[in-house]
Amino acid sequence: MVNTNVTLCGESLSNPIIPASGTFGYGREFSELYDLDILGTFSFKGTTLLPRFGNPTPRIAECPDGMLNSVGLQNPGVEKVLSEEIPNIRKIFRKKVMANVGGFSIEEYAAVVKKLSDVPEIGWFEVNISCPNVHSGGMSFGTDPRLAAEVTRAVKAETDKPVIMKLSPNVTDITAIAAACEKAGADGLSLINTLMGLRVNLRTKKPVLHNIKGGFSGPAIKPVALRMVYEVYETVGIPIVGMGGVQSAEDVVEFMLCGATAVGVGAQNLVDPYASKRIIEDLPRVMKKYNIQSLNEIIGGAHHG
Amino acid sequence: MKQGIFSVKSLERLTNDVYKLVLSGDTSEIRAAGQFINIKIDGLFLRRPISVCDYNDRTVTVIFKVVGKGTEILSKAAENTEFDILTGLGNGYSLENAGDRPLLVGGGVGVPPLYNLCKKLLEKGCRPQVVLGFNQKSEVFLEDEFKALGVPVTVTTVLGDYGKKGFVTDALPKDYTYFYTCGPEPMLKAVYHSTNTSGELSFEERMGCGFGACMGCSCKTKYGSFRICKQGPVLLKEAVLW
Structure with a gap:
């Protein structure tokens, strides 16, 4: 018997698989397909203080081995999440969920976390300081170590639950942001969010996305994500949720060897709705193949010394 | 929604760039006219959503125009080629209020x-x-x-x-x-x-997943924001903001 258990910021997970925020809604659509309790946990759709429609469409574009999205944090707002989504999550998921929160000001991040702080179904906060699709806030907090630290402190002040800061790859040195978040009290880091991208429609000779630029995700970004997880693992002592282009159980092991404690599955959920389930079911086989008894023991294994 | 493997039964060119594709497989999830299927094509990341033209208990027929790489590959699919397809997507048309004419x-x-x-x-x-x-x-x-x-x-x-x-x-x-x-x-x-x-x-919109998860295809309606793939593609006239 192989052991897939890991511990993320003090909370035990039966396996490290976490469907990533923005690819899993609030779990409803996937709960009709399979039992969500097989997941380590899942990170729900980035939630802001007020309801948001997001950016105008088209906001999806095909790419080689990936996709662009410019959804722009569409969500029903924290009040509706509290009144409708949390009660439904209670019905479809018996484990603790990861609450992804977005914001346009330090005060907004803090306010959303405060409203969700006492929800027993929430095990962790994942704070998105890296959304590339909003014009103010979002990613700007994740590209400046000082602001990233300020958001971290403001959120930490509102909750006793573990706070995981979700980092942007669209920076010169991700380790500087990671270190600033750790120093400000972050309990964990998740990385990477999407990379800024653009595509042009040759027939219209204009960008495919109405928003012009969008977040690039999918298997094409995996090497970039692995490199960043590797670098951040060498810089900080707090756990990392690694993600970016994960398609298989092999990818999960690769992220963990680079230093991830848990692993997000993102865009793959959209093209294969059973992707997360398939990866979980395949993990024991892949562990046996590579002589891994316990996933917990391989975290950071690719590092020297 | 159901995921299944379908094989090409026939492919026929209807006009210069419009093709009729008949696929064999499990069609049990298709319940209404106006629903769509989402086809995984080798070499492309996102599935390609195409509306159902007709179906019976063994086959589904789609008619599509070649507009890009995905539809171009489909237009050249050989007989018996297999595709991973999600079926039963979208709400489809309701027959309820049709009246006599x-x-x-x-x-x-x-x-x-x-x-x-x-x-x-x-x-x-x-x-x-x-x-x-x-x-x-x-x-x-x-x-x-x-x-x-x-x-x-x-x-x-x-x-x-x-x-x-x-x-x-x-x-x-x-x-x-x-x-x-x-x-x-x-x-x-x-x-x-x-x-x-x-x-x-x-309605039509560029989609990510086609089953309501990614929020890629949202549109504004009189009743709030709808996902074209899930609460559409068919909207009641009363819901449309025009």
Whole structure:
């Protein structure tokens, strides 16, 4: 018997698989397909203080081995999440969920976390300081170590639950942001969010996305994500949720060897709705193949010394 | 929604760039005309959503226009090629409010989903009337199939080289009890403004997943934001913000 258990910021997970925020809604659509309790946990759709429609469409574009999205944090707002989504999550998921929160000001991040702080179904906060699709806030907090630290402190002040800061790859040195978040009290880091991208429609000779630029995700970004997880693992002592282009159980092991404690599955959920389930079911086989008894023991294994 | 493997039973070229593809597989999740399927194509990341033209308990028929890489690959699929397909997506048309004389208005590659709808309305005992619009004679397809169902069909072409010259809105009958439409957005808008009954319009949007998870295809409606793939593609006239 192989052991897939890991511990993320003090909370035990039966396996490290976490469907990533923005690819899993609030779990409803996937709960009709399979039992969500097989997941380590899942990170729900980035939630802001007020309801948001997001950016105008088209906001999806095909790419080689990936996709662009410019959804722009569409969500029903924290009040509706509290009144409708949390009660439904209670019905479809018996484990603790990861609450992804977005914001346009330090005060907004803090306010959303405060409203969700006492929800027993929430095990962790994942704070998105890296959304590339909003014009103010979002990613700007994740590209400046000082602001990233300020958001971290403001959120930490509102909750006793573990706070995981979700980092942007669209920076010169991700380790500087990671270190600033750790120093400000972050309990964990998740990385990477999407990379800024653009595509042009040759027939219209204009960008495919109405928003012009969008977040690039999918298997094409995996090497970039692995490199960043590797670098951040060498810089900080707090756990990392690694993600970016994960398609298989092999990818999960690769992220963990680079230093991830848990692993997000993102865009793959959209093209294969059973992707997360398939990866979980395949993990024991892949562990046996590579002589891994316990996933917990391989975290950071690719590092020297 | 159901994921299944389908194989190409037949592929037929209908016009210069429009193809009819018949796929064999488990169609048990397809429950309404106007629903769509989402096809995984080797070498492409996102699935390609295409509306269902017709289906029975063994096959599903889609008609598509070659507009990019995905549809180009599909247009060259050999017999027995297998595709991973999600079926039973979207809400589809409702037959409930059709009345005795429903009007079906299709434009270009928006015509196909109306075919299965027409069959269902006939089975229900309705007397549908059909208006199909195309740019020109060389682009006309499915006219004969609709006629074979025994319903009145009016074809319009913008160039006027076939049928009635003009747009579909130049050929709408006077008496109808409800309308169903699918086509390019300017046509939907014209139909919306030219009709005097309630009805249903099928919309198109670039999709990520096709099953409601990614929020890629959202649109604003009178009842808030709807995901075209999940709460659509068919919207009630009353929900549309025009």
